[in-house]
Every structure is written in C-alpha cells, then in structure tokens.
Amino acid sequence: MDIKNYEFWFVTGSQFLYGEEQLKSVAADAEDIVNKLNESGKLPYKVVFKGVMTTAEGITKFMKEANYNDNVAGVMTWMHTFSPAKNWIRGTKLLQKPLLHLATQYLNKIPYDTIDFDYMNLNQSAHGDREYAYINARLQKHNKIVYGFWGDEEVQEEIADWQNVAVAYNESFNIKIVRFGDTMRNVAVTEGDKVEAQMFLGWTVDYWPVSDLVEYVNGISEDEIDAAYKDLASRYEMVQGDNTKEHYEHSVRYQLREYLGLKKFMDEKGYTGFTTNFEDLHGLEELPGLAAQLLMRDGYGFGAEGDWKSAGMDRLLKIAADNVATAFMEDYTLDLRPGHQAILGSHMLEVDPTIASDKPRVEVHPLDIGGKDDPARLVFTGREGKAVDVTLSYFNDGYKVIGYSVDCHKPEAETPHLPVAKQLWTPTVGLKEGAERWMHAGGGHHTILSFSLKPQQIKDLFGMLDVKVDFIE
Numbered sequence: 468m469d470i471k472n473y474e475f476w477f478v479t480g481s482q483f484l485y486g487e488e489q490l491k492s493v494a495a496d497a498e499d500i501v502n503k504l505n506e507s508g509k510l511p512y513k514v515v516f517k518g519v520m521t522t523a524e525g526i527t528k529f530m531k532e533a534n535y536n537d538n539v540a541g542v543m544t545w546m547h548t549f550s551p552a553k554n555w556i557r558g559t560k561l562l563q564k565p566l567l568h569l570a571t572q573y574l575n576k577i578p579y580d581t582i583d584f585d586y587m588n589l590n591q592s593a594h595g596d597r598e599y600a601y602i603n604a605r606l607q608k609h610n611k612i613v614y615g616f617w618g619d620e621e622v623q624e625e626i627a628d629w630q631n632v633a634v635a636y637n638e639s640f641n642i643k644i645v646r647f648g649d650t651m652r653n654v655a656v657t658e659g660d661k662v663e664a665q666m667f668l669g670w671t672v673d674y675w676p677v678s679d680l681v682e683y684v685n686g687i688s689e690d691e692i693d694a695a696y697k698d699l700a701s702r703y704e705m706v707q708g709d710n711t712k713e714h715y716e717h718s719v720r721y722q723l724r725e726y727l728g729l730k731k732f733m734d735e736k737g738y739t740g741f742t743t744n745f746e747d748l749h750g751l752e753e754l755p756g757l758a759a760q761l762l763m764r765d766g767y768g769f770g771a772e773g774d775w776k777s778a779g780m781d782r783l784l785k786i787a788a789d790n791v792a793t794a795f796m797e798d799y800t801l802d803l804r805p806g807h808q809a810i811l812g813s814h815m816l817e818v819d820p821t822i823a824s825d826k827p828r829v830e831v832h833p834l835d836i837g838g839k840d841d842p843a844r845l846v847f848t849g850r851e852g853k854a855v856d857v858t859l860s861y862f863n864d865g866y867k868v869i870g871y872s873v874d875c876h877k878p879e880a881e882t883p884h885l886p887v888a889k890q891l892w893t894p895t896v897g898l899k900e901g902a903e904r905w906m907h908a909g910g911g912h913h914t915i916l917s918f919s920l921k922p923q924q925i926k927d928l929f930g931m932l933d934v935k936v937d938f939i940e
Contacts, residue, residue: 468790473540473634474513476533477501480519480599489588493547496573500545500617508936509623512630516544523554530558533884541633542628543564546595548588552602559606565633565931566610567626568603570596573621575616581902609930610930628921632928635787637931640669642768643783645738647745650773654889656911657774657863667866668932670779673738680740681750684728704828705847714841718753718831722843725751725758733743733767740778745815745837750930754837756816756844757829765818766790770913771797771817776859777913784857787928788919792850794819796890796916801898807879808898809891810917818888822918824877832886849890851876855920856892857925858911868929869910871901871939872922890916894939899926901939908937
C-alpha cells in the first residue's frame with residue numbers, strides 16, 4: 468500500500484520553577500526516551516523529539532505547527548515534572564491530530580539509596596501526568612493514555628498499535644470510494660448518509676456509471692493481460708477443472724482485463740476503494756470476482772452490492788493493519804449444533820486473499836446471479852486464530868461501529884461443491900450471545916474481518932473520528 472512515511476512529534480511538559488539545569492536534564496531524559504523508542508524496532512513510525520514545553524504560548528505554537536505539517540500523524544506528550552495544565556488548554560483545543568499521553572517515568576524504579584528532594588522535584592511524573600490528564604478529560608479530548616515504563620515491550624506495543632490507527636485516522640480523510648452502480652435494490656443496511664460520512668469519516672463517495680468503467684476495461688491491451696496472467700500463475704495455483712482450456716483462459720483473462728481497467732480508472736481519478744453491483748453490469752462480460760480479489764490484495768477497499776460503507780471500512784482498516792490479513796466478509800451460513808456453533812463467512816466471489824491459509828486456486832465456475840458469463844475467482848480456506856469482525860451502520864443519530872472478537876478455525880470437512888473462498892469463526896462471547904447483541908445493535912451482514920487489529924485499536928480509531936463504537940464483549 469502506498470502510505471505516506473508519517474512521523475510523530477514528542478514533547479515533554481515542565482515549567483521554569485525548577486531552574487535551567489533541571490530543564491536541561493528534562494530535555495536530555497526525554498530525548499533519550501525518544502531515541503530508544505526509535506531504536507527498539509517496535510514502532511512502525513519514527514518519533515521526533517520537539518523539545519520541552521514550559522509556557523502556554525510555546526505549547527500553542529507547537530500544536531499549530533503539528534496541525535499544519537502533513538507529515539505529522541500525531542502528537543505524543545509526557546510530563547517529566549509537574550506542568551501546570553492551564554498552559555495546555557489553548558494548544559490542546561486547537562490540536563486536530565491524534566494525541567497520545569505517555570504516562571511514564573524516566574527510571575523504572577525508586578532509587579532508595581540515593582533519593583533526595585532534587586530527584587523528587589525532577590521526577591514528578593506521578594502527579595504531573597495526573598494534572599495533565601485532568602485537563603484533557605475536562606476538554607473531552609478522548610486522547611490515548613499509555614501507562615507504564617517506556618522501555619517495557621508491552622508499553623512499546625501499545626504505542627505501536629496507536630501509531631497504526633493514528634495513521635489510519637489521517638488517511639481516512641484521503642479515502643475516495645467510487646460506486647459503479649447503486650446499492651442493491653430494496654436492501655436497507657447498505658444505505659447511509661454520504662455527506663455525514665465525509666463530515667465525520669473524511670470519505671469522499673462518488674457515483675460513476677458502469678459505461679465509463681467499460682471504456683477502461685475495453686482499453687486494456689493483450690500485452691498488459693499477458694503480463695498480468697504470468698504474474699497470476701506465479702502466485703496462485705491455476706486449476707482448469709472441468710472447463711475447456713479456451714473457456715478457462717478466456718474467463719481468467721477477462722477478469723484480469725477488469726482488474727487492470729478498474730485499477731487504471733481508480734489510480735487516474737484518485738480512488739482508493741470501489742463498489743460493484745450484480746444488478747448493474749451493462750457492458751461487462753462478467754461480475755468482477757478475481758478482479759475484485761486482486762484489488763483487495765493490493766490494498767483497495769471493496770464493498771459488494773454497492774455497499775460503499777464497507778468499501779470505506781475495508782480501506783480504512785487495511786491501512787491500520789498495513790494490509791495484513793484484513794478482509795471484506797459476509798456472514799453466510801450457520802452451524803447451530805451444540806459444541807460446533809460457528810458462522811461460515813464467504814461471498815459470491817469476492818473474498819480477500821490476504822486471509823488465505825493455503826495457496827489460493829484460480830478456478831472458473833458458473834454464477835447464476837447477475838446473468839453474465841462464468842467468472843474466475845480465487846478459492847481458498849481462511850486462517851485460524853483470533854480476529855475482530857466489525858461493521859459500520861447508519862442510524863437517525865449518525866454512524867455506529869458494531870464489532871466483536873472472534874475465534875477463527877478451519878472447517879470440519881472439505882466443501883467440494885462450494886467453489887468460493889470461505890472463513891469459519893465463532894464470536895468469542897459465544898454464537899448465541901454475540902449474534903443476538905449484534906442484531907440488537909443493528910449490525911449489518913457485510914463486515915471487515917481482521918486478524919491484525921485488536922479490539923482496543925478499533926475503539927481508539929473510531930474514538931479519534933468521533934464515531935460511536937458498540938464492541939460486544
């Protein structure tokens with residue numbers, strides 16, 4: 468994925484009360500923390516030390532600069548000494564980037580043998596961080612607080628998790644979804660307010676007629692398709708099955724034509740995600756199946772049946788997860804037997820290969836829905852392990868994210884007559900409780916399943932975007 472190489476600015480709070488020598492020590496300690504965080508190899512993005520903040524004017528100037536610098540994804544703060552929090556009010560109110568309060572201490576222990584009041588005055592994080600946290604709470608900043616020794620692996624992992632969602636927050640305002648056709652007729656949950664989505668999530672959602680896409684698809688050369696076919700065969704298992712060689716290759720090559728046409732259209736016009744609808748395919752020979760899967764593999768967001776909310780969510784969570792094991796999904800069918808309770812997730816064609824546990828197979832099978840030619844698709848079985856499953860729904864009072872943790876496992880048997888990719892999972896709270904609470908909350912059937920993201924990251928990300936989260940636990 469083509470994501471900017473963001474950085475995070477770090478400042479520490481203090482005041483002039485303690486004298487110049489103490490402030491020099493504060494700066495040296497803070498710079499050492501930043502250097503060691505960068506050297507740890509745990510953080511996905513660089514942290515830049517920007518100095519010691521001692522006045523309201525300095526803090527306000529710093530926050531404005533962070534806002535205006537497009538390379539800055541967020542601000543990290545630490546109160547080495549006591550820092551009167553009134554100084555932080557104006558700057559914090561102006562800050563439009565994610566904020567992490569690192570509540571830590573330079574040393575991870577009390578030096579009982581040598582401690583004196585000079586040490587006490589210098590190392591006041593225990594109450595300095597509380598003063599600072601109070602003003603953030605009063606300002607309803609909803610910032611992230613990471614508490615603990617900065618050198619501990621667990622603390623560094625929390626910072627890393629936050630950095631990833633802070634970058635996703637920034638990139639959310641660059642998400643552009645193109646809708647080829649409208650939403651599926653008479654379906655309720657895929658609807659939403661596109662203006663509100665742009666106001667709160669930053670997403671631009673546009674409609675383009677399928678006929679405009681057809682021009683791009685038809686304009687792809689045979690040489691381009693040849694190169695894409697060669698790449699496809701090097702990555703995946705090519706399974707002709709019962710098809711004639713001519714029929715198989717024609718279907719695969721047409722999906723590659725659609726893939727390249729969709730990609731060219733989106734890249735030229737700045738789109739980062741798209742929707743299709745089997746009810747609106749005029750001018751196309753096949754519903755994009757393999758084409759959509761390859762684009763999701765590349766990091767584009769996708770939503771089926773015109774579900775632009777899922778396309779935006781897919782792109783957003785792929786950014787947060789660095790496009791690792793994060794996929795558009797649909798609850799398809801159930802196992803309700805005691806001891807076996809599970810949801811089988813799948814779709815007509817478009818399941819993202821980033822969650823594959825085996826080498827995907829390129830297969831061609833009939834598809835009754837849509838009334839077009841037999842589409843090629845990737846067929847595979849999903850992963851095992853912990854994941855999160857989330858959806859975005861729209862209500863009279865705005866958007867809400869509904870989600871839960873799930874335990875993913877392999878199907879109990881092969882599915883020789885199911886020619887699509889599949890993923891089996893059970894909500895961690897149990898299928899009955901999870902499904903009932905999901906439905907009471909108004910969660911839809913299109914979701915994003917991620918093995919890379921954690922529940923807290925979902926809460927942090929949508930907290931930054933001021934979108935309600937109902938995470939079922």
